[in-house]
Amino acid sequence: MFHSKIFxxxxxxxxxxxxxxxxxxxxxxxxESVGNVRIGKYIEMDIETSSRDEAERMTREISxxxxxxxxxxxxxxxxxxxxxxxxxx
Amino acid sequence: MTNVKFGVIVFPGSNCDHDAHYVAETIMGxxxxxxxxxxxxxxxxxxxxxxxxxxxxxxxxxxxxxxFSPVMKDVVRFAQNGxxxxxxxxxxxxxxxxxxxxxxxxxxxxxxFICKYLHLRVENANTRFTGMSKKGEVLEIPIAHGEGNYxxxxxxxxxxxxNQQVVFRYCDRAGNVTDEANPNGSLNNIAGIVNETGNVLxxxxxxxxxxxxxxxxxxxxKIFQSMIQSVSSQFQFxxxxxxxxx
Numbered sequence: 001m002f003h004s005k006i007f008x009x010x011x012x013x014x015x016x017x018x019x020x021x022x023x024x025x026x027x028x029x030x031x032e033s034v035g036n037v038r039i040g041k042y043i044e045m046d047i048e049t050s051s052r053d054e055a056e057r058m059t060r061e062i063s064x065x066x067x068x069x070x071x072x073x074x075x076x077x078x079x080x081x082x083x084x085x086x087x088x089x
Numbered sequence: 090m091t092n093v094k095f096g097v098i099v100f101p102g103s104n105c106d107h108d109a110h111y112v113a114e115t116i117m118g119x120x121x122x123x124x125x126x127x128x129x130x131x132x133x134x135x136x137x138x139x140x141x142x143x144x145x146x147x148x149x150x151x152x153x154x155x156x157f158s159p160v161m162k163d164v165v166r167f168a169q170n171g172x173x174x175x176x177x178x179x180x181x182x183x184x185x186x187x188x189x190x191x192x193x194x195x196x197x198x199x200x201x202f203i204c205k206y207l208h209l210r211v212e213n214a215n216t217r218f219t220g221m222s223k224k225g226e227v228l229e230i231p232i233a234h235g236e237g238n239y240x241x242x243x244x245x246x247x248x249x250x251x252n253q254q255v256v257f258r259y260c261d262r263a264g265n266v267t268d269e270a271n272p273n274g275s276l277n278n279i280a281g282i283v284n285e286t287g288n289v290l291x292x293x294x295x296x297x298x299x300x301x302x303x304x305x306x307x308x309x310x311k312i313f314q315s316m317i318q319s320v321s322s323q324f325q326f327x328x329x330x331x332x333x334x335x
Contacts, residue, residue: 014240015274017200041149066157069150069186071193072240 096134105141139180181291192241198274
């Protein structure tokens with residue numbers, strides 16, 4: 001079993017008005033030195049396979065076709081093996 | 090008179106489906122049916138309407154999940170064979186996610202959901218959706234969206250402009266395309282585009298909300314009239330071919 005964590009973010013070239021609004025909030029909190037706040041999405045999933053290559057290939061395909069819209073977003077991910085029973089908190 | 094068959098796709102979360110159905114059937118007098126998203130076929134319709142709303146609660150991204158609905162396979166097939174498809178608001182978002190139209194609709198630059206009447210300039214009156222309008226004509230049609238900020242890469246934008254695929258632009262009352270008249274930050278004030286073959290239109294404004302005379306605004310009717318005119322003239326063309334051959 002593998003566990004993938006996918007981070008989807010707006011491309012650098014795309015204005016992120018939501019991030020800008022949050023940045024204003026951060027400044028209002030008094031953290032004036034904070035900038036370039038960007039909002040993204042975090043998705044995690046379990047993949048039943050014994051092959052890391054297979055798990056990564058599936059994660060990439062799912063991200064390309066569904067999780068991210070590559071016109072405006074890019075993504076990064078990690079895929080790690082895990083045991084179902086011990087991984088539950 | 091030729092009867093054009095309209096099909097309105099209903100996704101879970103669509104909320105302008107009945108408005109579109111009402112306008113096509115009651116105002117325009119055409120045969121119209123609602124098509125549940127789980128249906129495998131759109132049947133024998135001539136025009137498919139992807140209505141406004143919040144399909145699948147806008148989960149992940151607007152329109153991202155709707156494009157996997159069973160009926161969308163047949164809608165894509167229909168569009169690729171030259172069938173007329175109009176996506177309104179969320180329908181436009183679904184069309185971009187389905188790859189039938191280029192680009193994407195980002196969050197409005199103001200971050201606000203905007204619901205108001207505004208003006209559109211008809212940039213291309215030589216389409217199957219605008220044949221009853223004149224180039225440069227100003228239509229008053231409302232918008233109602235939070236994600237209508239049209240974006241695409243520069244290369245695609247250039248191609249859209251060169252091919253005259255930009256059909257509607259946000260403008261002021263007099264028809265001037267200005268930044269003040271741009272409600273959401275769309276590139277080049279784009280409010281609606283067609284695909285290269287001209288049979289698929291996506292637009293953020295709601296023509297179905299400006300078609301019933303009771304609502305005082307009826308500019309949206311022109312888009313429905315144009316579609317009916319386009320399909321009817323195709324029928325007549327086919328009929329004339331049949332007559333010629335017999």
